[in-house]
Structures are given as C-alpha cells and as structure tokens.
Amino acid sequence: MEPMIQVRELVRDYKITRKREGVTGGLIDLVRPRKEILRAVDKVSFDIEPGELVGYIGANGAGKSTTIKMLTGILTPTSGEVLVGGLIPWKNRLQYTRNIGAVFGQRTQLWWDLAVVESFLLLKKIYEVDDATYQKQMGIFNELLAIGDFLHQPVRKLSLGQRMRCDLAAALLHQPRVLFLDEPTIGLDVVAKDNVRRFLKDIRENQGVTIILTTHDLGDIEQLCKRIIIIDQGVVHFDGLLADLRRRTGHRVRLTVELREKHSSVDLAKVTEGMPVAWEEGDGLLHTAEFNRSEASGAEVIKRLVNACKVSDLNLAEPPIEEVVAQIYREGGSSNQ
Ligand SMILES: Nc1ncnc2c1ncn2[C@@H]1O[C@H](COP(=O)(O)OP(=O)(O)OP(=O)(O)O)[C@@H](O)[C@H]1O
Ligand SMILES: [Mg+2]
The missing domain is CATH 3.30.70.1150 (ACT-like. Chain A, domain 2)
Structure with missing residues (x-):
C-alpha cells in the first residue's frame, strides 16, 4: 500500500528583518533593513500510512504550523516534495481541498457572522456534497459532537469549545480521507478536550481518516497517538512509537x-x-x-x-x-x- 502522505526533504525559509539596536540602529533600519533568512522547516521527511493518526510535536516555533501549512497547500515550500493521496498540495488547489480537511485551532474556518448551519450549507455547495452524505455526516456530528444545540447560532456567539466542535465537523463534512489538525484542543477545558479526542478516535476507526495532529497537550498524544514525530528548530529529532520513546527513557x-x-x-x-x-x-x-x-x-x-x-x-x-x-x-x- 502506498503511504497516504509522503514528505521528502521539505524546506521552508522565511525572510525576516532583524531590528538594529538604539535610535541610530532604527534610522539605519529605515534606509537599509537587515534581511535574514530563517529556515523554519529543515529537510523534513516522513511517510504516513492510510488510517494512521500521528502526533507532530515540538516546542513553540519548532516549525509545526509551517509544516501543516505546506501539507494543506496554504504555503509553498522553498524546496522538497509532498504527496498527499497522490496529489501535490500547492498545485490543483481546488481538487486538493476536496480530498483533505483542516482545522487550525487558533482561528476558525467558518464564517463569523453566519449561523453554523448556513456555514455548513455553504461548504456543502463548495465541496458538492450530495444530500444523502450531508445528512449522514450531520447525523454523526450530532451524535458525537452534539452540535445540534447551537446549529442556528452565529459562529461569533459560540464558546471556544462549541466553535472547535463546529470547525471539526466542517472539516469533515465532505468526507476527506486526510485530516490536518493544528492544535485542535488549544484553550479547551478538560471535558471539551475529552469530547474532541473521542471524536477523533471515532472518525479514525470508523471512517479510516488519516490524521496529523499538532498539539502542546501531551494528553492528546497519550490518548490518541501511537506514533509521534518530534520536531525542533525545523529538524525531525524523533519519529517512532511513543512506547519506544518511553522505553528509551523508561x-x-x-x-x-x-x-x-x-x-x-x-x-x-x-x-x-x-x-x-x-x-x-x-x-x-x-x-x-x-x-x-x-x-x-x-x-x-x-x-x-x-x-x-x-x-x-x-x-x-x-x-x-x-x-x-x-x-x-x-x-x-x-x-x-
Ligand atoms: N510568516 C512568517 N514570517 C516569518 N517568520 C515566520 C512566519 N511564520 C512563522 N515564522 C517563524 O518560523 C518558525 C516556525 O514557526 P511555526 O509557526 O511553524 O512554529 P510552531 O511549531 O507552529 O510553533 P507554535 O507551537 O508556537 O505554534 C518560528 O521561528 C516563527 O517565528
Ligand atoms: Mg503553531
């Protein structure tokens, strides 16, 4: 079986301006800004099999979000290759987005002023989801995420936990085979976290969705991921089973x-x-x-x-x-x- 996600020597540089010190420095900055290159992701390679749920973890600024943005096609890499379900994320964007779902915990993908259900109906149109699939998926989301209670509220009035549940549902409405999650439990209370985790377990087991998850919450990792990839300053430092990592230091x-x-x-x-x-x-x-x-x-x-x-x-x-x-x-x- 082909891996669902193949990443080879993936690199992403950012151009940054470094500020000089003091007043004179500030003046020089105005005339001649000091440009530097920051390598946020440095030759990252890995394969992920269909149906795997892998934790992608690392400290602040390690390069997790940058990686996820390239995998979802939002960012183009400086160099390297990515294939997700046989597609290159940053080419054929339209076709690609039909095959994947993404949740960025830090900001919603939904329309702020629309009622939740209207957002879903829009996504149904965009992704050309047929009525039967829509009903089926909404049934699942209702059962596992209990979103029925606030479907008619505008997104801006939802609590963080409610919003995150809606974002998850929205990302999966069109039954993508791959799901990218960047901090899906950030800011949630214990109960809400547990709901999200249970939901992810369920859709992985029952819909066979392949999932990459970044998180700072190691509870997410312990409860969801057999395999983790640890990245630090853009470089992969560990890729293997959580159990092996434990044994190494156990x-x-x-x-x-x-x-x-x-x-x-x-x-x-x-x-x-x-x-x-x-x-x-x-x-x-x-x-x-x-x-x-x-x-x-x-x-x-x-x-x-x-x-x-x-x-x-x-x-x-x-x-x-x-x-x-x-x-x-x-x-x-x-x-x-
Ligand atoms: N648009 C940008 N322009 C310049 N530098 C950036 C940009 N986005 C990220 N960076 C830098 O790239 C590095 C990696 O950032 P990234 O957001 O990928 O880290 P992260 O692992 O997601 O961190 P966190 O856990 O804080 O979310 C950091 O040093 C960050 O400052
Ligand atoms: Mg991040």
Whole structure:
C-alpha cells in the first residue's frame, strides 16, 4: 500500500528583518533593513500510512504550523516534495481541498457572522456534497459532537469549545480521507478536550481518516497517538512509537519523599552515598530525587532512607510523558532516531 502522505526533504525559509539596536540602529533600519533568512522547516521527511493518526510535536516555533501549512497547500515550500493521496498540495488547489480537511485551532474556518448551519450549507455547495452524505455526516456530528444545540447560532456567539466542535465537523463534512489538525484542543477545558479526542478516535476507526495532529497537550498524544514525530528548530529529532520513546527513557524514575523532620538535600545525598541518585533542592520536608533503575535499586534507596530518617510518605513514579519529551528536546540533534 502506498503511504497516504509522503514528505521528502521539505524546506521552508522565511525572510525576516532583524531590528538594529538604539535610535541610530532604527534610522539605519529605515534606509537599509537587515534581511535574514530563517529556515523554519529543515529537510523534513516522513511517510504516513492510510488510517494512521500521528502526533507532530515540538516546542513553540519548532516549525509545526509551517509544516501543516505546506501539507494543506496554504504555503509553498522553498524546496522538497509532498504527496498527499497522490496529489501535490500547492498545485490543483481546488481538487486538493476536496480530498483533505483542516482545522487550525487558533482561528476558525467558518464564517463569523453566519449561523453554523448556513456555514455548513455553504461548504456543502463548495465541496458538492450530495444530500444523502450531508445528512449522514450531520447525523454523526450530532451524535458525537452534539452540535445540534447551537446549529442556528452565529459562529461569533459560540464558546471556544462549541466553535472547535463546529470547525471539526466542517472539516469533515465532505468526507476527506486526510485530516490536518493544528492544535485542535488549544484553550479547551478538560471535558471539551475529552469530547474532541473521542471524536477523533471515532472518525479514525470508523471512517479510516488519516490524521496529523499538532498539539502542546501531551494528553492528546497519550490518548490518541501511537506514533509521534518530534520536531525542533525545523529538524525531525524523533519519529517512532511513543512506547519506544518511553522505553528509551523508561528506566528513569522519580522518587518523592516526605519527611517528619527537616533534612537538607545534602543530608539525603549522604544517605544514598555511593549510589547514582540525584537529589533536587527540597524545602526540608519534601524532597525529590531521580535515578536510573538499571543503576540503583529502588528498594535499596528506600531502605536506606527509612533507616536514616523519619519518613511519612514515599512515592516512586515513572517520569510523566512531558519530561520524556522535554528530554528529547534537550538532547537535540544527538538523538536522531
Ligand atoms: N510568516 C512568517 N514570517 C516569518 N517568520 C515566520 C512566519 N511564520 C512563522 N515564522 C517563524 O518560523 C518558525 C516556525 O514557526 P511555526 O509557526 O511553524 O512554529 P510552531 O511549531 O507552529 O510553533 P507554535 O507551537 O508556537 O505554534 C518560528 O521561528 C516563527 O517565528
Ligand atoms: Mg503553531
């Protein structure tokens, strides 16, 4: 089977003007602006199979939105190739948009002053969706996103959560095979996030939609994505299974200990002397330490602590996914695959 999305050596440069300092600098800027090239996406390559749901993650400014904009055909790349369902996104725009859906969480794709249902009817016309498909899709959206309650409200009066649900529905009305989502849960409360996630799971499983999702919410990733691609400063640093990423760093554990009497972290370091256990600066009563299970036994660390101090509580946990990802960001280029 051909991959649904093929990206090869994708590059996007932006021309930016860098400001000079001070008044004189400002004057020089006026006459001779200092132009520089910023490479936002730097030779990114990946394949995505039909029906996959892949998380595309990275810190602010990493190049996620720029990538998504090229994949949706909004931006033309500086160089490189993209094929989505056999089509080049920035060529044959009309034909292409019939095959894909996109949601940009930061701004709506809907008409601000129109009632939701009127927006949908317009999209139905634009995409030439037949009546039966329209009814069927609206039925699904009603059931999974409960948009029926506010179909007759103008988009500008919707809450963020309601708007996002409508945007998702709008993006899928014409039954595209591929869906691009740029921060679809941004600003949503816990319940609304859960609704969106459940919806995405459902349409992937039942309609076989291929999905790329960018997010800063690692809950989205944990609940939705088997595979993630991590990008940093335009470069892909990891492309693989979330489970493998966890395994790679999974031997690290974090110990939290609550004491009945104050001790400094230096005291605790003495207790675990000879063991590679890193104590963080605590407040005297609450302390945390990190170590690698393959280098230090948790049982031994705990035994020594209990013998040396009055311990009121203890907890040994794997690092949260945030830290696993942050570690990849920190490792930077050295960790490529
Ligand atoms: N239109 C533009 N002109 C100039 N530079 C831009 C433009 N759009 C983005 N950039 C720059 O390109 C880099 C990548 O931006 P991009 O928006 O793709 O990041 P991102 O990963 O989506 O970040 P975020 O998580 O904050 O949304 C950043 O350094 C950004 O400042
Ligand atoms: Mg972005």
